[in-house]
Amino acid sequence: MLEIKNLHVKLEEEDKQILKGVDLTVEAGKVHAIMGPNGSGKSTLSYVLSGRDGYEVTDGSATLLGEDILEMEPEERAAAGMFLAFQYPVEIPGVGNMTFLRTALNAQRKARGEDEMSAADFLKMIREKAKTLKIDADMLKRPVNMGFSGGEKKRNEILQMAVLEPKMCILDETDSGLDVDAMKLVADGVNALRDAGRSFLVITHYQRLLDHIVPDVVHIMSNGKIVKTGGPELALEVETNGYAEFLDPEVA
Amino acid sequence: MALPQAKRDATEARLAQVTLPEGAAWARGARKGALDRLTAMGLPHRRDEYWKFTRPETLFDLPAPPAKVFSAEEPPVFETIDRLRIVFVDGVFDPEQSDALDMDGVVIERLADASATDIHWAKDLYGTLETRGQTPVPRPLAALNTATASDGLLIRVTGQAPRPIHIFYLHRDERSDAVLHNVVKVERGASATILETGPAAARFNKVMEIDVADGARLNHIRTQGRDHERRAVTHLFARLGAESVFKSFTLTVNGVLTRNECIVEFTGDNALAHVAGAAVGDGDFHHDDTVFVTHDAFACESRQVFKKVLRNGAVGVFQGKILVKPDAQKTDGYQISQSLLLDGDSQFLAKPELEIYADDVACSHGSTTGAIDETAMFYLRSRGVPKSQAQDLLVLAFLAEAIEEIEDPQIADEILGRLDAWLGRRRG
Numbered sequence: 019m020l021e022i023k024n025l026h027v028k029l030e031e032e033d034k035q036i037l038k039g040v041d042l043t044v045e046a047g048k049v050h051a052i053m054g055p056n057g058s059g060k061s062t063l064s065y066v067l068s069g070r071d072g073y074e075v076t077d078g079s080a081t082l083l084g085e086d087i088l089e090m091e092p093e094e095r096a097a098a099g100m101f102l103a104f105q106y107p108v109e110i111p112g113v114g115n116m117t118f119l120r121t122a123l124n125a126q127r128k129a130r131g132e133d134e135m136s137a138a139d140f141l142k143m144i145r146e147k148a149k150t151l152k153i154d155a156d157m158l159k160r161p162v163n164m165g166f167s168g169g170e171k172k173r174n175e176i177l178q179m180a181v182l183e184p185k186m187c188i189l190d191e192t193d194s195g196l197d198v199d200a201m202k203l204v205a206d207g208v209n210a211l212r213d214a215g216r217s218f219l220v221i222t223h224y225q226r227l228l229d230h231i232v233p234d235v236v237h238i239m240s241n242g243k244i245v246k247t248g249g250p251e252l253a254l255e256v257e258t259n260g261y262a263e264f265l266d267p268e269v270a
Numbered sequence: 271m272a273l274p275q276a277k278r279d280a281t282e283a284r285l286a287q288v289t290l291p292e293g294a295a296w297a298r299g300a301r302k303g304a305l306d307r308l309t310a311m312g313l314p315h316r317r318d319e320y321w322k323f324t325r326p327e328t329l330f331d332l333p334a335p336p337a338k339v340f341s342a343e344e345p346p347v348f349e350t351i352d353r354l355r356i357v358f359v360d361g362v363f364d365p366e367q368s369d370a371l372d373m374d375g376v377v378i379e380r381l382a383d384a385s386a387t388d389i390h391w392a393k394d395l396y397g398t399l400e401t402r403g404q405t406p407v408p409r410p411l412a413a414l415n416t417a418t419a420s421d422g423l424l425i426r427v428t429g430q431a432p433r434p435i436h437i438f439y440l441h442r443d444e445r446s447d448a449v450l451h452n453v454v455k456v457e458r459g460a461s462a463t464i465l466e467t468g469p470a471a472a473r474f475n476k477v478m479e480i481d482v483a484d485g486a487r488l489n490h491i492r493t494q495g496r497d498h499e500r501r502a503v504t505h506l507f508a509r510l511g512a513e514s515v516f517k518s519f520t521l522t523v524n525g526v527l528t529r530n531e532c533i534v535e536f537t538g539d540n541a542l543a544h545v546a547g548a549a550v551g552d553g554d555f556h557h558d559d560t561v562f563v564t565h566d567a568f569a570c571e572s573r574q575v576f577k578k579v580l581r582n583g584a585v586g587v588f589q590g591k592i593l594v595k596p597d598a599q600k601t602d603g604y605q606i607s608q609s610l611l612l613d614g615d616s617q618f619l620a621k622p623e624l625e626i627y628a629d630d631v632a633c634s635h636g637s638t639t640g641a642i643d644e645t646a647m648f649y650l651r652s653r654g655v656p657k658s659q660a661q662d663l664l665v666l667a668f669l670a671e672a673i674e675e676i677e678d679p680q681i682a683d684e685i686l687g688r689l690d691a692w693l694g695r696r697r698g
Contacts, residue, residue, distance in 0.1 A: 068652050069648075069651070069652065070648050070652075071644070071648070091651065091656075091657065092648060092651035092652045093651045093652075093654050093655060093656045093657065093660075095652075096651070096652060096653055096654035097654050101652075101653075102652055104649070107649075108645050108646050108648075108649040110643075110646045110649065110650070110664070110667060111667060111670075112664075112666070112667025112668060112669075112670035112671070113650075113663050113664070113666075113667045117663075118650070118653070118655075118663070121655055121659065121663065122650070122653035122654045122655050123654075125654045125655050125656060125659060126653075126654035129654065129656075161667075162649075178653060182653065182654065
């Protein structure tokens, strides 16, 4: 599904290398987790993969289903199946949540040469999906993320994921700012989307989210590299002992 | 105060070319009075305080600069709305394209028709609200209009107008120079909606004097635009009685030069006035909103919401003032002017002013200039919305606060449709 090789990334504006050779392969249908301390490059990885400005790839490659995504515009990556659930979902005053979702879905369909979904079909679909995430009609009508609580924003990210049905989902610290109940709701939403044709990359500081979204593989990232890869037990190890033992000796 | 010699000479030279229109005997006194006012105040000059940001000469010099007629095939705006349609082509009334000037609860006459008699209800208003609006800021091009307007509508609303009155200003002649003057009197408890659309002429000078009596209500929605080279100077003078409501919204697309002045005066308590504007300009586009709201009554609410989207060197101007007189306690005044600059070549010049002489009021104003929010752009694009479409969504979102001032959802939809079409043409 997602294949990252020797990825080196620096900030565009300053001479600061963030990713220093990331190698990562996420197979179809699998859930991979990336854990790591602050500043290890986890969020940068998610932004580079989804196409945010401000980063320069200096070496390496990233492909989604065999296609080089690093040269694509963000909207082309989305149409190809990439999805980033934002750590801080953006508030957009004046753009209705429904309008936004329908515009996004139909733009993706159009880019893939598929027919646009009618307003009626869309309404029916969104109502069903919103209901399972406990998103009420009012939240759908409001401007994107405006006046949403932290939990509502994260649920709205998962709703977008459910509507757009991407192939590769990256969750950037989706657990941050969530209480236990909200985290459970978000995790249920994600688990409902687990499928043989869909992969997940779950970025988190803490093991607790991984109690609910159980990963197949756990990676530890430190100082711009993956320093250790293992099974779900690796997350428990971090929870008990912290990151110190995994850190790059250069910085530790 | 004596005018500078150069200004006096320029004004006299221009006024030497003015002949007062025949007809409307009742208006002759007002026309002469307007000429006298204009002679005293002089034509506008760029050194005048309220003309610093907008060069006035091409709005009154003769002959009017020509303007090509925009040719895009697009159905006229408000076509889907059941309304009474009155058409002027290059400032000349067109009876063929107009509906009969006849509707329950409304009396409509033409300025050029109401000629025979010296007695007319409009005599008390024609040039009267314009004169009131000349203090403290002179508005010479409105006086020029009162003196020279060739036609216009005299609309007297006596009941609940069942349909909107739509004044449709068509532009066909590349060299037309139109001067129209409308007078609207909404009587006690009556209500109406007036729609105005179209570029009108290569150059258009229009005044609308609006008297909204106690408990009366007037909604005014207009679209100006389409023809890239057209010029317009418009004045809207509104006087509001107690518990009356006046709402005005203007959409401007295109036009090399537009100056829209709106002068509102509260004379009765507990009245409400909302004036709003959305302007979108690309390239050779200069758009100026100049607003003056005078609170001279108890507990009135005024709201000004003006938004401009500018690109490729387009220029936006906003000069807005709220004046609260000593007895206008419990005034609620709000003013916001904002521009969205889509590139570094465009500019927005704003001069918000508050002048308050009462102590128990709530007044606020704000003005911002900004670019497209890149974080929001990335968010939209990461969900698959192409860049140009994402930008359009954010442009419409930016304008939403102004468009929300339109009460009627069908009319608001028409306005949004216009904006969509404009954005679509630029998207290619």
